[in-house]
Amino acid sequence: MQTNPTLAASTLCFYGAGSMAEAIVRGLLHKQVAGAGQIVMLNRSNRERLDYLTRTYQVQTAIKEDAKQVYLRDASIIVLAMKPKDAGEALAGLGPLLREGQLIVSLIAGLSIATIQALLGTKAAVARTMPNTSSSIGYGATGISFSPEATETQRAQVLSMFEAVGMVSVIPEEQMEILTGVSGSGPAYVYYLMEAMIEAGIEGGLTAEQARELTVQTVLGAALMMAETGEAPTKLRADITSPNGSTQAAIGVLEAGSFQPNVRAAVHRAAERSKEMGEAVKQALL
Structure with a gap:
């Protein structure tokens, strides 16, 4: 080899x-x-x-x-x-x-x-x-x-x-702390979103398997779309958000719940907690 x-x-x-x-x-x-x-x-x-x-x-x-x-x-x-x-x-x-x-x-x-x-x-x-x-x-x-x-x-x-x-x-x-907030803890945020999407699908009548498969493929496709096109997520989102359409209605619900500010706050809190834990490790070891 x-x-x-x-x-x-x-x-x-x-x-x-x-x-x-x-x-x-x-x-x-x-x-x-x-x-x-x-x-x-x-x-x-x-x-x-x-x-x-x-x-x-x-x-x-x-x-x-x-x-x-x-x-x-x-x-x-x-x-x-x-x-x-x-x-x-x-x-x-x-x-x-x-x-x-x-x-x-x-x-x-x-x-x-x-x-x-x-x-x-x-x-x-x-x-x-x-x-x-x-x-x-x-x-x-x-x-x-x-x-x-x-x-x-x-x-x-x-x-x-x-x-x-x-x-x-x-x-x-x-x-390193802010990177921890973005990518170190980041998979958990995506899984949390996927949990809610799967639950909503089941509530609407999909089987658990269908809801899971559709959610996984949707998240995978969105990530690959962003990676392969090089487009900003703002543009990709706008491309599929027709005025007064179903996607716009969904985004409106997320905005009303301060979705983006909450995600930013979560990333910064993860970074803060990473720093706190690092200090605790240092104090315990030195």
Whole structure:
């Protein structure tokens, strides 16, 4: 298998083996960005989980502490994929193992680059990322911020990793919270809308299956229409909103309920809450 040239000589060690780590590994292998022999996955105590990952993806795994330390020392890229509550102990132990030139990629929500470096006890090269759940099917949206220590090669490696599970946006770290409000939490807003559409369809006499299928296809088609035409949503909405028609009547109901102001407020509240949670994580760990 041909691996991506930016990662061809690298080894990737996932420190944590949960669903997001698995999604990224699946994308790396599917897009041939890296080979199974380049990837190691570690966790604290779940041997059954590691056995599943080995069987499914043919990656290397380890659960014993001495083996984990060897893999962490040798890895070109270490992906932090543990739960936030486990990060303090894990990073304190990881710091002394690091060598020059290694890259730390964090999937941990709310954990800033400065906090990661403080816990490691060294100014390591760090990429802080915020993927969303759609990464698990290859349609994710990931925000990425880099520490000044990250080289151009390391930046390219991180972009290759996350482009394997969707699109990426490189942003200043101070914008990570608003990105969380838009794309990190964003799928939940769409699902919430879809719940209401399905319920209304059933109330009007459609079967549950019909209401679900029509809603899914409608949302998928609208997203693809916007992506493929490049048109603004305002224009696309206007194109199907005839004066005094059924769509206009529906939009009128949404406007009366302050639909758009409420969505904007929801995005900003998610961003605020992300910042609050990040501060709580920092206080708990430092």
